[in-house]
Amino acid sequence: MATSTRRPERREQPLSRERIVEAAVELLDTAGEGGLTFRALTERLATGPGAIYWHVANKGELLGAATDAVVAAALALEPAAPTAPTAPTGHAGSPQEGIRAVALGLFEAIDAHPWLATQLSGQLSRSPSGPVAPRIFESFGRQVGALGVPERDWFTATSVLVHYVLGAAGQNAANAASARALGPEVDRAEILGTVARAWGDLDPDDYPFTRAVADQLREHDDREQFLAGVDLVLTGITARLR
């Protein structure tokens, strides 16, 4: 059933860690978290499990490497603030715009690779000194500094941004994955309609609020909603922290 039509890989290029990671990302993207198995990987790479284990310690390390690769690509696209205080571009890019850009970069990376959300929060906690956590922290943090937040609040302000962005993007990705699991014939509008109707049918005594927002759930745009949330957090930061 899930036997996708896939070139069995041209082979000839020798196996390498990069080729394995690349294949892992493709499997995760097309078949979801459960789609990455050593069986599928060996088939795709026309090799045996032992060959993969020679380049990679275990599945966890492979997932970590896949996460690194995708995040690096996503955050590399952001200008990420100049390293030196050169080029006075005037007000060209405000810190707010910078934060929105970083947030949107992560949002879109997670949207394109839904498995990333789970992996990211695991990675941030399992190896907080690995390449991913500092990269994300640095991307948001520089702009937080530029915002005029006093240094003693940097960690708090940046943490809130990271948590909101990962929480919202992760929920969005989970939604998309669930939708996809229902098959390609059901679209977003249909699902939202069904959920909105269910919310509208809740008990008026127990769920007055949830009933009242059913229509807003149906009409909302994920990306717009996400950015509205970023702006809300930004407002909170500038209002309370200097």
Next chain:
Amino acid sequence: MATSTRRPERREQPLSRERIVEAAVELLDTAGEGGLTFRALTERLATGPGAIYWHVANKGELLGAATDAVVAAALALEPAAPTAPTAPTGHAGSPQEGIRAVALGLFEAIDAHPWLATQLSGQLSRSPSGPVAPRIFESFGRQVGALGVPERDWFTATSVLVHYVLGAAGQNAANAASARALGPEVDRAEILGTVARAWGDLDPDDYPFTRAVADQLREHDDREQFLAGVDLVLTGITARLR
């Protein structure tokens, strides 16, 4: 190694869905997400896999039921706003306090049951009309209404709260789980110290910000930080949405 000393269950009470769910929660709490297997469950309940499958459709449904049970218990402890507009307690409980209480209830539930974070975001997307999503939405939403947010912004404001709380609490739970995985002899302070040192040793050109907040990472209190984030979001909501 992981052969925990466990009463093989007094048995005699017949098997039931509730007893299975209860055992599942205990397994998840003591052994983590990977600790819930039908093998461990049959041993704990002194029965065979077929018996469990008679009460529960599959592992996914079992995880969902475990999530329901824990969330219901956590949010039931919150007053959750009076059903009827009785008892004018004056300014006793402000909407802000109500939101903090709901947020803290979820934070602590996730802290006590780290597997909950992953399950919750899955549950919210897989069955948004199930018992969990409306319950969480309603708990936050009523207070958002009481805050004076105009109705057309209810969904946005409440979503941001939910996303921040689940994102932050989830990250916190992942941190705790990773710490526990290192063994009981390493404590929080030790881990934070190691990470802070690693951050402090980063390249000054590439990671000036992350280096600068290394000390704040070491000193921070998780719960305090979480509540500061809730207040930040709350400030954003009241400042921008009426």
Next chain:
DNA sequence: ACCTGAACACCGTTCAAGT
């Protein structure tokens, strides 16, 4: 140094058979 592929222990799930 790099790869092969059989084998191991473990997993979720099914199902004929019992009571």
Next chain:
DNA sequence: ACCTGAACACCGTTCAAGT
């Protein structure tokens, strides 16, 4: 109606053996 337990297909990982 409720439970038993062997069996199936699948998983991550290991390792002796090859080149």
